[in-house]
Amino acid sequence: MGMTITEKIMAQNSGRDSVKPGELVWVDIHTVMTMDYLGKQCFSKFRSLGKTEVFDKDRVICVSDHLVPPPNQKFATMLNEWREVVREHDITHFYDLGRQGIAHQIMVEQGHVLPGKISIGTDSHANTYGAVGAVGNAIGVTDAAVAMATGKAWFRVPESVKFHIKGEWQPWIMGKDLSLHIMGMMHWNGHLIYKTLEFEGPAIESLDMAGRMTLCNMTVDLGAKNGIVAPDATTQAYLKDVAKGEWEMIASDSDANYEAIYEVDVTNLGPTISRPHKIDDVVEVEQLVGTKFNKAFVGTCTNGRLEDLAVLAKILKGKQIHRNVNMIVVPASQTVYLDALKAGYLQTLIEAGAAIDTPSCAACAGIHTGVAGDGDIVLSAGNRNMRGRMGSRNAEIYLTSPAVVAASVIKGEISDPRLVQI
Numbered sequence: 001m002g003m004t005i006t007e008k009i010m011a012q013n014s015g016r017d018s019v020k021p022g023e024l025v026w027v028d029i030h031t032v033m034t035m036d037y038l039g040k041q042c043f044s045k046f047r048s049l050g051k052t053e054v055f056d057k058d059r060v061i062c063v064s065d066h067l068v069p070p071p072n073q074k075f076a077t078m079l080n081e082w083r084e085v086v087r088e089h090d091i092t093h094f095y096d097l098g099r100q101g102i103a104h105q106i107m108v109e110q111g112h113v114l115p116g117k118i119s120i121g122t123d124s125h126a127n128t129y130g131a132v133g134a135v136g137n138a139i140g141v142t143d144a145a146v147a148m149a150t151g152k153a154w155f156r157v158p159e160s161v162k163f164h165i166k167g168e169w170q171p172w173i174m175g176k177d178l179s180l181h182i183m184g185m186m187h188w189n190g191h192l193i194y195k196t197l198e199f200e201g202p203a204i205e206s207l208d209m210a211g212r213m214t215l216c217n218m219t220v221d222l223g224a225k226n227g228i229v230a231p232d233a234t235t236q237a238y239l240k241d242v243a244k245g246e247w248e249m250i251a252s253d254s255d256a257n258y259e260a261i262y263e264v265d266v267t268n269l270g271p272t273i274s275r276p277h278k279i280d281d282v283v284e285v286e287q288l289v290g291t292k293f294n295k296a297f298v299g300t301c302t303n304g305r306l307e308d309l310a311v312l313a314k315i316l317k318g319k320q321i322h323r324n325v326n327m328i329v330v331p332a333s334q335t336v337y338l339d340a341l342k343a344g345y346l347q348t349l350i351e352a353g354a355a356i357d358t359p360s361c362a363a364c365a366g367i368h369t370g371v372a373g374d375g376d377i378v379l380s381a382g383n384r385n386m387r388g389r390m391g392s393r394n395a396e397i398y399l400t401s402p403a404v405v406a407a408s409v410i411k412g413e414i415s416d417p418r419l420v421q422i
Contacts, residue, residue, distance in 0.1 A: 002253025030117035045145035055151035071368035101333025111242035115231040131212035133231035167267035175211025176401035184282025193223035210307035274399035293377040299330030303381035313345035315406035321353035322412030
């Protein structure tokens with residue numbers, strides 16, 4: 001019996017010829033990421049192990065993303081303490097204010113995640129790393145500290161579930177629509193908890209890296225251990241100039257065993273929306289057309305990439321955002337910000353009436369930069385919409401794609417991007 005790509009990666013990085021679901025493995029970790037709000041705790045736990053030097057200063061990645069720029073004195077002090085700890089350990093790759101971005105965007109964009117390797121991070125959306133054919137997983141402070149000290153971590157090998165994605169992508173349909181469609185199709189029912197969600201098929205082959213990152217990013221919200229797409233020509237082109245290390249192509253065996261296999265045809269997939277306050281309460285846009293909202297948000301590790309901003313700019317070119325809507329756009333990294341600036345996307349969005357903010361997790365974390373207040377109705381291209389996620393528990397959050405957000409802000413009500421005149 002062959003192995004799935006995730007099983008192969010866990011076998012190769014634990015010195016085994018093969019592994020099976022349910023087995024415990026002690027694996028080599030390629031990179032460990034931690035960020036501002038948990039970073040100091042990670043290093044404190046690391047020192048409690050009697051260690052003073054991390055296993056590899058080039059492969060412990062530190063990012064400031066949740067608290068930058070600091071909105072209050074408490075967070076400013078936390079950031080100063082964080083910076084002191086990072087510098088004390090002479091970490092090579094420290095993405096602080098001015099060089100920052102959302103950690104998961106940074107990890108992939110800057111080549112810290114590689115196909116066939118295992119990368120972990122102290123944030124739930126580390127599943128994003130599967131977009132380049134890596135096993136990406138979220139871990140807690142203690143496991144992060146152990147990995148920082150030893151370069152190793154333990155895993156239970158997960159069962160694999162395959163999603164075969166076929167068909168032709170239609171105009172204005174994005175990876176986010178597929179992700180939400182799968183969310184509504186599978187629901188939060190426990191069936192996918194601690195499973196590998198593997199995406200393959202012709203529609204995945206034609207999906208850009210941004211879309212693959214969105215798809216893998218949201219697998220954690222189905223309870224999955226990781227999401228993954230096997231590396232291909234798209235992966236090679238993306239990593240060509242950024243990969244920090246050598247890597248090889250890897251894929252599932254043709255006779256690999258899957259707990260379940262599902263098929264989705266994107267040909268008939270329409271713009272999709274998750275209604276408040278459950279991420280798996282998913283409907284097609286037609287059911288919500290005309291629903292009014294007062295805030296719009298595009299950013300996060302789910303949809304803050306250059307391709308997402310390009311979609312916004314294309315739809316909003318020469319148009320105005322409705323006077324009753326406040327729209328905030330937050331590029332996922334300084335690199336994305338600069339590229340969007342050079343491409344003219346940000347000028348288009350500003351002229352339309354959007355506010356552009358410094359790269360960070362921003363309102364998605366409910367900490368600052370556009371948090372929701374009582375009575376706010378938010379149309380968001382983020383990843384979660386439970387009560388209080390973006391601030392007030394008395395706000396409502398609709399999740400959707402950047403295309404739906406852009407089409408909707410023109411009228412101030414949920415709209416179908418397929419009907420917008422470009």
